[in-house]
């Protein structure tokens with residue numbers, strides 16, 4: 239660690255201090271504690287990379303603990319998806335654990351609290367309880383049930399457990415201090431009646447523990463040295479410590495809660511509740527819709543585990559809330575794919591070009607470099623013939639000097655092929671161009687070494703041979719929201735900011751034949767367009783490509799430099 243001379247983040251500094259003041263290194267243990275009520279998102283990735291990263295740095299175990307204390311919202315589907323995503327990110331947990339495994343222990347400790355006169359059953363309504371809670375500037379008042387005897391409390395708690403009470407009628411509260419300046423310390427609820435079936439414990443329990451009670455005590459059971467959570471739990475730390483005080487045995491390690499700022503990302507929402515709304519209201523195709531900020535959505539979109547880990551590392555961890563620009567995430571995937579993704583040609587919005595001086599039946603196999611950024615990437619064969627498709631946007635009958643693509647009476651280079659010149663167009667009754675008639679310079683073949691092959695023309699455009707091209711579906715994804723912070727508007731629902739153009743489907747795009755055997759998940763660069771991958775909907779009969787991220791840099795300039 240210190241050999242690497244990496245500067246320590248504030249959590250690592252805390253750990254280093256603990257090690258320096260007597261904590262044995264082999265006592266270090268971390269956990270990642272997702273609630274299985276949704277899929278993991280890029281914010282969770284921050285917490286995963288942080289906790290598992292600490293595990294790697296200190297060679298310490300990291301538990302995966304499902305925080306499953308709220309049966310109404312939790313499902314096995316989510317458990318499975320969470321495990322898949324963490325593994326995909328490349329991390330290994332030590333033990334797979336569930337808060338629900340501790341329900342009996344948590345219950346026994348609740349009895350202990352009652353016996354110590356530190357907890358009581360309150361049978362007021364939640365409204366009455368809230369009323370007595372006070373405000374941050376005014377003390378609360380004691381519940382009339384606060385001084386019940388131990389025996390009364392034990393009997394009532396037993397009934398809660400047995401299902402004798404209705405939901406909302408009784409709660410178990412910790413007896414702390416209704417005058418505390420920390421509202422959370424004003425006799426917080428530890429158990430509530432919930433007659434829900436749990437995804438693991440079925441109908442065994444009619445009461446379920448609250449987060450604060452379950453979380454700290456689970457950390458203690460697992461002997462987690464540093465329980466890292468997000469900033470909104472800062473005020474909970476006092477309660478976390480109070481709960482530990484009630485059961486802590488100095489023979490054991492005492493877990494420590496520390497907080498860091500949530501990872502927020504621009505142009506998206508990150509709460510699972512809101513993501514679930516998008517799924518349930520069919521605004522996206524599912525949790526793994528490529529526009530979702532979920533790990534599974536990003537994976538389907540073409541993001542790699544490495545790009546997400548690199549992003550997390552660069553964004554870093556912070557003590558204060560902040561918003562990271564989504565462009566940083568896009569930068570990381572572009573940067574990686576630039577080095578790894580093979581270049582191919584695809585025409586998304588085709589117009590036909592006929593090269594009138596190219597022999598009718600002739601076909602040629604041209605050699606194209608797979609990746610100029612990777613000398614080991616090799617090359618491939620691309621078929622050329624008299625009729626090709628180019629992008630409609632790459633041709634204009636007339637254009638100013640800044641238009642470096644094809645225009646009438648001017649030349650352009652076809653990528654990996656010849657220089658062509660546009661001579662005339664054919665239009666349909668609506669005035670739409672249906673054919674562009676060109677001639678080619680036979681001596682200008684790329685890489686042939688001839689004088690003409692070195693001839694400089696202003697632009698290079700991509701193309702596919704009509705005879706050889708394969709038809710495919712291309713899904714152009716864009717940001718899901720038009721607003722930088724869609725859920726920050728008080729008077730507007732975040733869904734009002736959904737980008738109506740976040741998905742454009744092209745059913746009939748034409749791709750070069752080398753892509754015929756593409757497999758789901760393969761990544762590639764459609765030259766001059768962007769980075770793409772093969773979607774999970776893809777079949778050998780109907781290939782489907784997703785745009786991961788467009789190429790926004792001036793491809794044409796770089797391309798000319800690299801040419802020949």
Ligand code: ATP
Pocket residue numbers: 270271272273274280281282284285305466467468499500501502508509510511
């Ligand atoms: P959400 O608000 O999205 O539902 P959550 O906090 O309820 O998130 P959990 O499943 O409880 O989701 O989170 C598991 C762990 O991931 C927790 O330790 C939590 O603090 C952390 N986490 C969740 N969201 C973020 C985020 N945006 N940035 C960093 N860590 C996060």
Ligand code: MG
Pocket residue numbers: 273
């Ligand atoms: Mg949570």
